[in-house]
Every structure is written in C-alpha cells, then in structure tokens.
Amino acid sequence: MMEVRTRDFIHSKDDLYFASTNYLHPKDRIISFLRYIPDENGDREKNGKRYSKVGSDEAFAYLRENHPEYLYHSLMLI
Numbered sequence: 001m002m003e004v005r006t007r008d009f010i011h012s013k014d015d016l017y018f019a020s021t022n023y024l025h026p027k028d029r030i031i032s033f034l035r036y037i038p039d040e041n042g043d044r045e046k047n048g049k050r051y052s053k054v055g056s057d058e059a060f061a062y063l064r065e066n067h068p069e070y071l072y073h074s075l076m077l078i
Helices: 056-066
Strands: 009-011 018-019 031-039 044-046 049-053
Touching: 009 031
Parallel strands: none
Antiparallel strands: 009 018, 018 031, 031 049, 044 049
C-alpha cells in the first residue's frame, strides 16, 4: 500500500475526491473523508470536469445513497 499523509487527496475510480484524515490506516484501506463530488454546476474544475465541495452531512448522505461501499465504521483507537 502507498504511504498517505494527512490531507493528501485520493481520487477514486468513481471520480470522487477524498482527503486523508490521519497518518494511521488499516492495512486494507485509507481512512479519508469525501470532499468533492462530480457536479456539472460545481464551482471547481479539474481536467475539464466540474466538482462541488461537500460538507460533513452532505458527504455522508451522498455516500449512503450513491456509494455505500465507501462507508467504513472503524473502531481503531489511537
């Protein structure tokens, strides 16, 4: 697995952008938070595509509805 630092951005195969939240991650995944979703009316652009920044509530709602496979409930204690 690659090394990921706090605040690194991860671009998913589903065209979502996540921000890493920690230096410690389980062996099989990266703990991160959804920050940008594809949106043709979004105010951010990258590689000719538009995105919107999402807040906490919107991020969880979006993932629950569109990509529940990205949700992970961790009991990792630091």
